[in-house]
Amino acid sequence: MTLHDLLKDGVVVSGLRPTSKKQALHLVANKAAEAKGISAEDVLKTLLERERLSSTGVGGGVAIPHALCPGLDTITGFFFRLENGIDFDAIDDAPVDLIFLLLAPDAEGATHLRALAQVSRVLRRPDVRQKIRNAPDEAAILALLCDEPQSNAA
Numbered sequence: 001m002t003l004h005d006l007l008k009d010g011v012v013v014s015g016l017r018p019t020s021k022k023q024a025l026h027l028v029a030n031k032a033a034e035a036k037g038i039s040a041e042d043v044l045k046t047l048l049e050r051e052r053l054s055s056t057g058v059g060g061g062v063a064i065p066h067a068l069c070p071g072l073d074t075i076t077g078f079f080f081r082l083e084n085g086i087d088f089d090a091i092d093d094a095p096v097d098l099i100f101l102l103l104a105p106d107a108e109g110a111t112h113l114r115a116l117a118q119v120s121r122v123l124r125r126p127d128v129r130q131k132i133r134n135a136p137d138e139a140a141i142l143a144l145l146c147d148e149p150q151s152n153a154a
């Protein structure tokens with residue numbers, strides 16, 4: 001599974017301006033729900049429940065909120081580049097400005113974990129994160145994410 005596979009039915013958005021983690025999760029839930037024709041309320045609820053367990057701020061300015069979500073028929077990724085970094089309770093306490101939202105159908109637990117590992121492998125690379133931050137638009141961000149050498153182990 002590659003990021004191209006995950007993002008083919010998702011969206012890439014840049015320029016969001018949330019001022020808090022909760023507001024960011026609300027914005028990304030709305031964008032994902034709109035793209036997939038599912039309930040934004042359900043998406044937000046599952047994301048907030050996941051965040052209560054522990055923050056999905058993985059460090060380096062990246063958060064990977066993820067959840068099993070009713071109403072989906074396939075695992076889907078959504079990428080968001082924020083205008084400014086926000087406090088996301090990340091493990092390194094750094095502000096988050098890159099969010100990769102991963103939603104999976106309830107029955108796709110194992111696939112969800114493999115996809116999460118793939119996203120993490122790509123976004124943990126400082127060079128990739130910097131290229132994304134410098135990309136001029138959503139198309140360039142998508143190309144960067146989808147064209148990065150990726151392991152097919154996931």
